[in-house]
Amino acid sequence: MISAEQLLEQWARTVDDVEHGYALTYEDYLNDLDVRRALDDAPLPYDARERLAALDARFQEVTFPSGECVWGVENEEAEGWDRIAHWYYWRLPTHPGPAFHDE
Template sequence: MFTPSELSFFDEKFLNKFSACAKFKISMESLLNGWQNVISEVEKGYSLGINDYTNDLTLRDLIEEVLRGCPEDLKEKISLFIKRWDEKFDHLTQKAKRPLLKIDKEFWWWGRIPLNLKDPLKSDLQRNGLI
């Protein structure tokens, strides 16, 4: 999907910093595949709690940070991939009473919760007044 020079750009500009914070190696592939996996879990019925769900949403935050800092050609390349998954996530979720975190409105995914709610996430969202 990406050339070696593009991968090097991602590492130098973003991923080395992300990896240092996470204390494990993060690649563009792992970010994009991770977001895809989150959406697959939401589709099946998210079976973990709110802490895991918010942690999973941070994958999309990292992708957004990359998008905002990329030259246009790379932004278009990533956007082509991510747009389909964002649309699917939007389709599989509903608007929460309020965003899970107080964050920039452009980070729209923080205001979305799965349509197919299972415990413990369902109970966590009820307890926090989000549904």
């Protein structure tokens, strides 16, 4: 099982990737957002929650709102996600690479 700290490190790498132009595929991006979702339920100490908030702010700066859940309406409804609580599922990278659009 992956630890909360490992999840936080994975999210930090994703934020770095998005800041520098997300070079991976759309499917990879969805998986990276699932890491962020897992952090919602992870038992993080206060300092880790502060770090997560800073990473989220950076992520929001280099993404833009999508018209719908990036996983699609069916998954949104099946999982019970909403635009406020699961805001990251409604964001797309400002500078995706070619592989992102090839999928």
